[in-house]
Amino acid sequence: MLKLISKIYLIMKNISQEDYISVIYKHRDTEGLIRSTTIADRMSISNAAVTDMLRKLSRDGLIYYTKYKGISLTGEGEEFAVNLVRRHRLLEMFLYKIVNMPWEKVHEEAERLEHGASEELINRLEEMLEFPDYDPHGDPIPSKTGKIPQARSALRLDYMESGKTAVVVRVNDYDHEFMTYISSVGIIMDTELTVKNHLKFDNSIVLSIHGKELNISHKIASNIFVQEKEGEA
Amino acid sequence: MLKLISKIYLIMKNISQEDYISVIYKHRDTEGLIRSTTIADRMSISNAAVTDMLRKLSRDGLIYYTKYKGISLTGEGEEFAVNLVRRHRLLEMFLYKIVNMPWEKVHEEAERLEHGASEELINRLEEMLEFPDYDPHGDPIPSKTGKIPQARSALRLDYMESGKTAVVVRVNDYDHEFMTYISSVGIIMDTELTVKNHLKFDNSIVLSIHGKELNISHKIASNIFVQEKEGEA
DNA sequence: ATATTAATTTAAGCATACTTAAATTTAATG
DNA sequence: CATTAAATTTAAGTATGCTTAAATTAATAT
Ligand SMILES: [Mn+2]
Ligand SMILES: [Mn+2]
Ligand SMILES: [Mn+2]
Ligand SMILES: [Mn+2]
Numbered sequence: 001m002l003k004l005i006s007k008i009y010l011i012m013k014n015i016s017q018e019d020y021i022s023v024i025y026k027h028r029d030t031e032g033l034i035r036s037t038t039i040a041d042r043m044s045i046s047n048a049a050v051t052d053m054l055r056k057l058s059r060d061g062l063i064y065y066t067k068y069k070g071i072s073l074t075g076e077g078e079e080f081a082v083n084l085v086r087r088h089r090l091l092e093m094f095l096y097k098i099v100n101m102p103w104e105k106v107h108e109e110a111e112r113l114e115h116g117a118s119e120e121l122i123n124r125l126e127e128m129l130e131f132p133d134y135d136p137h138g139d140p141i142p143s144k145t146g147k148i149p150q151a152r153s154a155l156r157l158d159y160m161e162s163g164k165t166a167v168v169v170r171v172n173d174y175d176h177e178f179m180t181y182i183s184s185v186g187i188i189m190d191t192e193l194t195v196k197n198h199l200k201f202d203n204s205i206v207l208s209i210h211g212k213e214l215n216i217s218h219k220i221a222s223n224i225f226v227q228e229k230e231g232e233a
Numbered sequence: 234m235l236k237l238i239s240k241i242y243l244i245m246k247n248i249s250q251e252d253y254i255s256v257i258y259k260h261r262d263t264e265g266l267i268r269s270t271t272i273a274d275r276m277s278i279s280n281a282a283v284t285d286m287l288r289k290l291s292r293d294g295l296i297y298y299t300k301y302k303g304i305s306l307t308g309e310g311e312e313f314a315v316n317l318v319r320r321h322r323l324l325e326m327f328l329y330k331i332v333n334m335p336w337e338k339v340h341e342e343a344e345r346l347e348h349g350a351s352e353e354l355i356n357r358l359e360e361m362l363e364f365p366d367y368d369p370h371g372d373p374i375p376s377k378t379g380k381i382p383q384a385r386s387a388l389r390l391d392y393m394e395s396g397k398t399a400v401v402v403r404v405n406d407y408d409h410e411f412m413t414y415i416s417s418v419g420i421i422m423d424t425e426l427t428v429k430n431h432l433k434f435d436n437s438i439v440l441s442i443h444g445k446e447l448n449i450s451h452k453i454a455s456n457i458f459v460q461e462k463e464g465e466a
Numbered sequence: 467a468t469a470t471t472a473a474t475t476t477a478a479g480c481a482t483a484c485t486t487a488a489a490t491t492t493a494a495t496g
Numbered sequence: 497c498a499t500t501a502a503a504t505t506t507a508a509g510t511a512t513g514c515t516t517a518a519a520t521t522a523a524t525a526t
Contacts, residue, residue, distance in 0.1 A: 006278060006484055009512060012245045016513070036474060045239065049514050051475055056512085068474060068521060098331075099357050109351055116345035124332050239514055242482060249483065269504060282484055284505055289482090301491060301504060 015115045018084055019043065020053055021062060024071060025081035026174075033070050079146060086142040087114045087122050089135035092173075094125045096136040103188055104179035106136055138170030138189060138225070155228060157195075158205060158221035165194040166226035178223060185214055187224065248348045251317055252276065253286055254295060257304060258314035259407075266303050312379060319375040320347045320355050322368035325406075327358045329369040336421055337412035339369055371403030371422060371458070387458035390428075391438060391451055398427040399459035411456060418447055420457065 023042050027034040040050045058065040062077035073081060091110040095101040101109065123144065126132075133149040135141055140149040154169050168191045173179060186209050187193070196213065197206040203218035256275050260267040273283045291298040295310035306314060324343035328334040334342060356377065359365075366382040368374055373382040385402050393399060401424045406412060419442050420426070429446065430439040436451035 005511075008245065008249055008483060011248060012241065012482085012512060015244060016241055037472095045513090046515060047474065048476080048516080052513070095354070099354065099361070101354065101357065105353070109354055112349035112351070113346060114349075116349050118342055118345070120338070121328070121332065121334065121342055124334065128332070238481075241513060245482060245512090270502090278483090279485060280504065281486080281506080285483075 011115075016053070017057065017060070017062065017080075018115060020057060021073070021077060021081050022084055022088075024063065024073060025078075025085065028073070033072065036071070039071075082142045082146050082148070084114065085139075086144075086146075087117055089139055089141040090122050090125050090129070090132075091117060092135045092137070093129050093132050093141070097129060102183075103136060104176060104183050107173040107179070108176060136189065137173040138168075139173070152227060154225035156222055157224040157226050158203075158218055160195050160226060160228070162195050162197055164228055165192065166228045167192050168224060169227045170225040172223040175223075178220065182220065182224070185216075186210065186212075192229075193226070244348075249286070250290065250293070250295065250313075251348060253290060254306070254310060254314050255317055255321075257296065257306060258311075258318065261306070266305065269304070272304075315375045315379050315381070317347065318372075319377075319379075320350055322372055322374045323355050323358050323362065323365075324350060325368045325370070326362050326365050326374070330362060335416075336369060337409065337416050340406040340412070341409060369422065370406040371401075372406070385460060387460055389455055390457040390459050391436075391454035393428050393459060393461070395428050395430050397461055398425065399461045400425050401457060402460045403458040405456040408456075411453065415453065415457070418449075419443065419445075425462075426459070 020039065023039055024034050027038060036047060036050050036054070040047045054063065054065050054071060057063045061074055062080060064072045064074055088110050091113050092106045095106040095109055096103065132141055138152070140151055142148045152169050155166070160166060168187060168189055171182065171189070191209060194208040195205060196208050199206065204215055205218070205221050207214045207216060253272065256272055257267050260271060269280060269283050269287070273280045287296065287298045287304060290296045294307055295313060297305045297307055321343050324346050325339045328339040328342055329336065365374055371385070373384055375381045387402050388399070401420060401422055404415065424442060427441045428438060429441050432439065437448055438451070438454050440447045440449060
């Protein structure tokens with residue numbers, strides 16, 4: 001006999017699952033397999049809470065999980081994640097392009113809205129936006145069928161050699177303070193910048209943007225991705 | 234020593250509270266003071282769950298509540314409710330006018346989105362919509378400061394005399410089946426209709442819309458509000 | 467290989483929001 | 497006014513997701 005579970009639990013469960021799956025997916029997408037502690041860090045919760053949830057996600061068929069071993073998404077988990085990323089990035093694009101919300105604010109707003117937006121709404125927004133390939137931070141937007149546009153080849157800014165000029169094509173969007181800071185110094189999508197120097201002392205980098213000099217830390221540089229311009233001085 | 238409560242609890246608590254306060258407010262707005270059983274019915278949960286929550290809402294200062302006696306909103310509860318209604322109705326308007334979502338679907342979509350939409354987003358949508366006074370179902374939209382536009386004087390369709398002609402100015406939007414049905418027979422905002430006859434047998438009403446005859450039940454008529462046209466046959 | 471450290475899991479317990487069944491209070495009826 | 501019926505609350509128990517502290521397993525260093 002199947003026990004009916006009330007609406008609020010389903011909502012809560014879905015929000016939680018979406019948050020976990022999102023963290024797992026995004027990490028794997030950039031840095032490879034994720035570990036328990038990393039999830040706990042990213043979500044600011046205890047390790048015990050993570051272990052608990054890993055068991056539930058495994059029970060629900062979204063991840064493969066064996067005690068003390070790694071974590072990976074099942075086919076269903078992967079689909080779930082891609083669909084969530086689609087919702088998130090289209091919402092960001094909508095907020096940025098249609099609502100004119102500031103660049104550094106759209107991620108957090110989308111983070112809250114994504115849990116409630118229906119498939120129909122998302123599809124309509126996609127149409128209004130004329131089926132964009134990338135979100136406001138340069139991340140690819142999965143299609144209705146789950147196809148993901150090729151990520152633009154990009155170099156992490158801290159790896160770029162002195163003297164070279166490049167254009168910003170992607171930025172990690174998950175930290176509000178970081179986003180606010182870089183946009184305040186003029187680093188947004190398509191910003192052209194030149195690396196003047198790498199300081200060995202603190203690994204910081206001296207840039208030139210629109211003729212003005214700027215020093216950014218190694219950590220900041222490592223969250224910005226650029227495409228080198230060919231045939232520049 | 235204040236105990237820190239984690240994010241998901243705050244989300245869950247807020248969604249629940251918003252749902253309860255919304256039901257209490259909307260009922261009072263139309264039919265007067267609400268009772269415990271009505272809340273349980275409207276939300277499809279047990280009476281015990283309602284009692285439980287009433288104690289918590291009272292503890293949190295959103296309602297006045299004494300055992301076995303009535304339920305009413307405090308000042309804070311009222312503000313909370315008006316702000317929620319504002320978010321809900323502006324989202325409906327946005328979905329209807331800008332996203333072009335079908336009339337009968339916007340209520341449910343807004344119901345889910347309202348929990349996640351920030352004040353800033355709502356204010357921007359309001360501006361895009363040029364500060365509308367009424368939502369797609371004819372309900373007034375509270376302003377940023379909580380001011381509520383005068384409700385248009387309207388007559389419940391089942392009270393309208395035979396022979397009179399009127400225009401639809403408001404419709405109760407909370408039931409999806411009802412909304413789908415009336416829109417399928419051509420009853421939407423601003424629809425002009427004439428009452429042909431009241432059948433005593435089942436209290437149903439015979440209407441004429443765009444020249445075509447239509448019979449609707451008393452219950453359907455009682456959820457539609459109209460404004461009589463002066464100087465008509 | 468053994469000892470130490472780090473990562474992860476288990477155990478016990480709490481808050482939220484529900485459920486059903488039983489007890490209580492209020493309202494309606496004759 | 498006493499009796500019955502309806503509404504509401506209390507009691508006991510469940511699921512979700514979290515916490516801290518203790519136990520276990522895996523990784524690292526000597
Ligand atoms: Mn984002
Ligand atoms: Mn993004
Ligand atoms: Mn509505
Ligand atoms: Mn409405």
